[in-house]
Amino acid sequence: MTAFSNRPQTRDSVKIMSRLDLTKRLVAKLHKHEAVIGGIGNTNFDLWASGRRAENFYMLGSMGLAVPIALGLAIAQPERGVIALEGDGSILMQLGSLATVASRAPKNLLIVVMDNGTYQITGGQPTATGLGADIVAIAKGAGLSQAAWAADEGHFEEMADQALAEPGPWLIAVRLDAEKPKIQTTRDPVQIRSHFMRGIGTQPAWGS
C-alpha cells in the first residue's frame, strides 16, 4: 500500500470535508481495540457522536495534549494501536510534541489533524493554518516522514488502512468545513478516565 506517497498534496489542493463523516469512517475501521484520544472540544464531540467506544478517551480542557497523552499510552501499550485526534489550533499550541513523537518513533501511533483553519469552538477566529501554515510540512520538518494530506474521503480511508496496518508513526491531515458538532461529551472526568481504563484493560470492572 502506498496511500501516503501516491498522491502528494498541499493544503490548498485537497478537498474540504466533514469532521463527523471522517471520524465515523475512521472509527468504522477500528477492529483491534485501538485506543482513540480525542482533542479539546469539537474533535472530541464528533468522536463522541461516532459511537461510545470503551477505548475512547475524551480530554477536557488540556488544549494541545491529545498527542502527548496518545504517545504515553503508545509507549505503555506497544501492542495496541493508538490514535490521537487533534484540531489545528491545538496542534499549533504543542508543535514540539511532533518532534518528540518523531524522536520516539512509536510504531503504533497515528495522529489525525482536523484542520478547519480556525479556533472554531471559541468563535471561529483564524489559526495560523488558515493563514498559510501547513501542518504536514511542519510535521515532516519535525521528523515525521510518514505525514500527508488526505486528498478526499476515499484517499483518507486508504491512508487510515495503511496507518492501521503498517508501522508508524503516521500523521494524516484533513481539511474541514465549518459544520459544528450536534452533541457534546459527558463532562465527568473520572467517569471518562475510568471507562477508558476498563476499555483498555488497566482497571478491573467494578466489584471484580
Added chain:
Amino acid sequence: MTWAEIIVDVLKRNNIRLVPYVPDNVLTPLIKAINEDPFFTAFTCTREEEAVGIAAGAWMGGMRSLILMQTSGFATLPNALASLSVPFQIPIVMLVSERGTLGEFNIGQALVAKTMRPVLDALAIEHHTLARLDEVDFITDRTIKQAVATQQPGCLILSPQLTGGKVL
C-alpha cells in the same frame, strides 16, 4: 549513597519506569543514572506540559512515570495539572529541581520560584521538599505511594540544601 542513587532505588522499588523530562543542570546525575539503566525509558520533551500528557497516557495504559523539571518548568504547568491530572484523578509524580533560592543569581528564577508552592497549595497537591540526605528515601517513597493510592498528583522539590544548587 548520593541523593540521585537513592531516588533511582526508590523508583525501582515502586516500579516507575518512564521518565520524561526537560533537563536541569542540578538534575544531571539523576538523569545520567536513569539514562544508563535499562530498567528505565527516559527521554526529553520539548515542554513540561508534554511530559504531563505523556505521563497521563502512560498511567492510563498501566505504566508509572516520574517527570523531571526545574522550577521555571513547573511554572508552565498549572493548566495541565488543573485540567488533566487533578480532575481525571491521574497520579502524576513530579520531581522539581529548585532554583530561585539560597544563592540564586537570576532574578527571573527567584521570582518564578515564588509561584511554585502557592500553585501546589491552590490545587491541593501534596508536596514535600527534599533537603536532607537521610530523608530522601522516606519522603520520595511515601510521596509516590500516596499519589498512587489517592490517584492525585504529588510533587517533590529538590532543595539546594541537598544538591548544592547552582551558583555563579
